[in-house]
Amino acid sequence: MVFSDEEITHLHRIYKTVLQMLRDRNYVVSDAELNMSRQEFKSNFGDHMKREDLFINKSYKNNPSDKISVFFVNDAKIGVKTVRGIIQRMLTESVSRGVLICQNPLSHYGRAAVSEMASKCRLEIFLEDELLVNITMHYLVPPHQVLTDAEKRALLNKYTVKETQLPRILMTDPIAKYYGLRRGQVVRIIRPSETAGRYVTYRYVV
The missing domain is CATH 3.90.940.20 (RPB5-like RNA polymerase subunit)
Structure with missing residues (x-):
């Protein structure tokens, strides 16, 4: 899949807001990452990038073993199978906190899957449109x-x-x-x- 210029700009803005959000939460994010230009973003991920390629994993400043993972999903609609797969990956990699960036709201069953695993790991849900601008x-x-x-x-x-x-x-x-x-x-x-x-x-x- 080849993204249009508009879609690349869209994803670059979201990616940058996510990195700003992680730094504001005291996770380690470099200045180079925060200041990545649109052209650098496109060069890093390529014309045939998939949303999954934007995956981010960062460590907490005061505790390197405390990690957070950010998942981007290509599917416009995310089913319960995808949600459970992400949660299982977090558990396997001992990541207690994650962020899932969606194009559309999760289904009832998807939200239920997140709630079911809340005692083992925390998965936060954001819509892409919520992250186009850093509020x-x-x-x-x-x-x-x-x-x-x-x-x-x-x-x-x-x-x-x-x-x-x-x-x-x-x-x-x-x-x-x-x-x-x-x-x-x-x-x-x-x-x-x-x-x-x-x-x-x-x-x-x-």
């Missing part, structure tokens, strides 16, 4: 910082509140999806303030 770079989106467990405990002790008393953010929120937030985590949001210079709020992931 965190939009001027209306303030910086978000994911708190460590220690930072979360310090925050709750400082204000003598329970985590459930904090304002909430849904796991399905685009920002929460971008950072791969899990239920129970807390994120710090830094907004500009005309009086104080900046205004800090916190959200509890539900």
Whole structure:
């Protein structure tokens, strides 16, 4: 299959956003990868590239054994067999976290397969259209910082509140999806303030 120029541009933008997302999650991504031009992208993967060729595997900065895999699938519609095959590959390669980039939403059975294996590995689902633009770079989106467990405990002790008393953010929120937030985590949001210079709020992931 030969992709048109428009399709190559489409995939290059998605690929770049994925790499930015992984770096923002503290996985090791080089500057050369992040700055890959469209021409370099085309040269690296060729005119006859398949989406599967865009597979990415990265290690966490503070723990090289903690890996994440990103899967691209050529099929416009992804069936349960493909989902189970990806999950089995993750289990075989001891990868506890994965990202599946789809052209169209998963079927009910595909989503069920992901849920069934959630206790063994986590597979996040993104549509290609969701990754054409990095939403965190939009001027209306303030910086978000994911708190460590220690930072979360310090925050709750400082204000003598329970985590459930904090304002909430849904796991399905685009920002929460971008950072791969899990239920129970807390994120710090830094907004500009005309009086104080900046205004800090916190959200509890539900």
